[in-house]
Amino acid sequence: MTKPLTIGVAGLGTVGAGVLRLLADNASLITARAGRPVQVSAVSARDRTRDRGVDLAGLRWHDDPVALAADPSVDVVIELIGGAEGSARALVETALRAGKSVITANKALIAHHGNHLATLAEAHQAAFRFEASVAGGIPIIKALREGLAANRIAAVSGIFNGTCNYILSRMRAEQLDFATVLADAQAQGYAEADPSFDIDGVDTAHKLAILTALAFGRPVDFASIHVEGIRRVSALDIAFADELGYRIKLLGIARATDAGIEARVHPAMVPLNAPLAQVDGVDNAVVIHGDPVGDVVLQGRGAGAGPTASAVIADLIDLARHRATPMLGVAHADLAMMASMPMDQHRGAYFLRLMVQDQPGVIADITAVLRDHTISLESMLQHGRSASKAVPVVLVTHVTNEHAMRAALDRLAKLSAVLEPPTAIRIEPA
């Protein structure tokens, strides 16, 4: 048996403690699959005295995480601190510069600094691995980078944020509004005290930035992603979605088009027969459309100590076995400089909901606006009548473009009979 692989773990929160626990629990199995023992030699965290339920005896302790990069007892640095800047970034960069391989679960870091890190890793012949950064325990990075490497990828889409999917699933199952479910999710620990990273789509966009780079062999480009969150999804829209045969999901979608790579995060209407429609609760799922493989779907738990530790240690076993791969699947110099498609060139169908005053001529005014922007309708729904209150009118369009839709929405919002800002939700094909 060759010599043990030694690791230093920075960050001993839920995931860090989960990694130490899994290394202990499945030690003999991990040793056999890694071909040699994997040993934690050093750790770093803020509070040395806290009980994390894992045994830290005999491990070197560093108050400064960056010191792990210089610790001669550490072969591989595992960064589980989080955040795109600060000590997480400093540790990763220092380790790579020292030629030490790095494993991380830090999607924000890669979304913002992935290209720099890829160049650093290549220059110093260090590995930079991040299976845990997207979709938790689902081995999606490995699937895209290795398992489906022979394919030209046409599109990747998925549900990448368990908090949002949990909220949307419960809103539908219990017919509750967004604020009620969010508050309950926070009370139960399914949502953060400050939930904006999740519910505003930023976390999904970080993950999509990583998958887009891998899928299309291009540099990471977080800034090019169009991002909308789920704050404005209403119980009423979810009810209409049900009636029309859709589920509303927060999706991350990247697609190759003639006008460049389209990458967007927003709530979407997903037809019931699409694989993503059936993914409920905190699960994540990814659909890859490749040529010649066709559609491949992967589903599993997207977060939590166990699934994330599973991904971190899969990376570790690869390193122990010397299974090497460039960070983005190809050498940095081989990445393609593809254009990003601006969002206003997006083409697709839309669900529109308008709250209108129930009076003669309203529908004529609305459909005239749509006609002026050459938006054609597939169907229209109107329930209930009321002389005093606003009533919902739902319109489903044929495929049109975002630019025309935005112009039409501006005009619709100004109609005197339209009493609230219109809601538009993009419809994704199955």
Add this chain to the structure above:
Amino acid sequence: MTKPLTIGVAGLGTVGAGVLRLLADNASLITARAGRPVQVSAVSARDRTRDRGVDLAGLRWHDDPVALAADPSVDVVIELIGGAEGSARALVETALRAGKSVITANKALIAHHGNHLATLAEAHQAAFRFEASVAGGIPIIKALREGLAANRIAAVSGIFNGTCNYILSRMRAEQLDFATVLADAQAQGYAEADPSFDIDGVDTAHKLAILTALAFGRPVDFASIHVEGIRRVSALDIAFADELGYRIKLLGIARATDAGIEARVHPAMVPLNAPLAQVDGVDNAVVIHGDPVGDVVLQGRGAGAGPTASAVIADLIDLARHRATPMLGVAHADLAMMASMPMDQHRGAYFLRLMVQDQPGVIADITAVLRDHTISLESMLQHGRSASKAVPVVLVTHVTNEHAMRAALDRLAKLSAVLEPPTAIRIEPA
């Protein structure tokens, strides 16, 4: 750029031609991901003159596939002849003995000779890769062997045969009987002229043998798998399954139990909320239950030139990148000698259908037999009455064991009011 990786392809049927076509179509992308050019240098097939729609100009031709193993222009042998014996086996063994790496899609070969081939590969430091042997384009071998390598696997189950899934899906959708759909599937090319390998469950069992070895880190043991096919699945049972909230699927299931590893292939009742219930047509899908990752589901096309070529070339890119792994995930000496659980120790719930003469006392006789074998009932269904014809009685049991169920079925078959051999279909939990 390092020197090209050269390959020899044996077998130029649908899959072999698909591999050559994909290497040509996606050449620049494959070169970038492989880190060097991948070049076909030699081929072997039966008929030199047949037009396969791919350019063979400049390639060395060998009438004898085994000659590829000795061809100095060949770094890696790709075996796409098929079959557990004959020239496929001779080629693979000769190549491995010569220290040449081998890629194959041949599940029968691995199911029957996997342990010998693993030992050969290890002794001669050659790689032996077989991503294409299970579930076509779905990277399930890589997921189990690498992506989920940190997990203790509790169970692997799935739909591994597109022909059977297509037949069962159509029987349900169009309410047709088995023979009608099989004949039509044969006419359309979805089923072989001699369909027994598929419909008798043998193909599924070959694939399950491979996954069981990988999942549990034990030698390949095809003989220990209990195998039943779909010939006896009737339109009536499919209709009852619908009524009870199940789909009937041909599953391969491997599970760690206290009594050893249970591995079985048979038609099963799958609850509608289980991921496998929604997999229709020629798709394949796999559910892996791992600790700590939880359930991971992978779905995609399980056969065809494109998906299979995708898997073969993924293996090739791994070899080009020197990403090495023992054939079964761990060194052969580290495989665990786990017992196999005999099928009569299986525990589970059952769907029973009896065709009975509609007369007083029949139900009492049936339930008395079940009571004698301590089999308790969850529900009973009886539709229609007829003084002249047999009427179906459907019973759903609580969890019991196979031994008791077989004994009960023997006695039920002998009751004078039971007019046809009883049907029993195992129910799988979601």
